[in-house]
Amino acid sequence: MMEKKIRLKTVNEHITCSLCTGYLIDATTITECLHTFCKSCLVRYLEENNTCPDCRLVIHQSYPLNYISFDRTMQDIVYKLVPNLQEKEMKRQQDFYKKIGKVPPNSTPAGNCEENQEPEKSQTLPPPDEDQDCHRSDEQVNICLECKGNHMKNLKRKYIRISSQATVTHLKKFIALKVYHARERYKDVDILCNEELLGKDHTLKFVSVTRWRSKDAPLTLHYRQRMTEL
Incomplete structure (x- = not known):
């Protein structure tokens, strides 16, 4: 044919x-x-x-x-x-x-930490349920996850490195697994940037470009227990 x-x-x-x-x-x-x-x-x-x-x-x-x-x-x-x-x-x-005199984000090896991170506290976070290569060839984003409020505990390691194409839902599942020891409770988690609640389908690249103002520092996100359940 x-x-x-x-x-x-x-x-x-x-x-x-x-x-x-x-x-x-x-x-x-x-x-x-x-x-x-x-x-x-x-x-x-x-x-x-x-x-x-x-x-x-x-x-x-x-x-x-x-x-x-x-x-x-x-x-x-x-x-x-x-x-x-x-x-x-x-x-x-x-x-x-x-x-503009900066190094392209995707030129840094996925396993390395940026100068503005704390190497002893950093880890590589692959998007859950993705391919075995963990998208390490993707552009990477450095993130600091901080607890907001007294209803959830702080993560032992708050610095992570993740594919820029991962979504807010991926982060919610990661936090639910670490805090509640149950990934399926991700809907109990809210994630904010600059006090603004993030949509579940936003990619981290989108959040970094449109929400984060301190471009030279890790993208800082806050997590909290879902407001409707407080």
């Missing part, structure tokens, strides 16, 4: 961002209507609006950013369909970090 070739332009409308009209980069989907955009485009848009740029559905009156999620499947599709797009994007990021 002969394979039918499809021209890229016939699928362009499905793999481009309607805000910048370019191919999707860090594809991010609105969970309420499933429309997808570049992450940076969507974040900038939602700083001034609370509706979907395409269908105008109200995402959330006050916190629309809590209802968007990194779409790894879509991004993989885009990179597979568009020749050299992934390589060009990686080079663009490397050039950007070089221009």
Whole structure:
């Protein structure tokens, strides 16, 4: 059976961002209507609006950013369909970090600790239920987890290193396992950044870029027992 070739332009409308009209980069989907955009485009848009740029559905009156999620499947599709797009994007990021005089986050080996961490207290945290390689080839994020309130105990090791593509839910499961010794109790855990409750589907890269202001320090997140149960 002969394979039918499809021209890229016939699928362009499905793999481009309607805000910048370019191919999707860090594809991010609105969970309420499933429309997808570049992450940076969507974040900038939602700083001034609370509706979907395409269908105008109200995402959330006050916190629309809590209802968007990194779409790894879509991004993989885009990179597979568009020749050299992934390589060009990686080079663009490397050039950007070089221009501002910083080392690209994904250039540091996954097993090493940054200078702003405490090596004797750090550990590598793979996203639960993921592949055996633990996503060590991903861009990594340094995180400090601190307890907020008196209803949960502090972690013995509060510094961790984890894939930037892991979600807040992954962290909640990790904390539930350490505090309650039961991963299934992750719904009893809230995670905050700068006093703002984080959405369960937010990736840590998204949180780091949009919520964390001290870029030179580990991303500091607070956890607490779910407010409805206090």
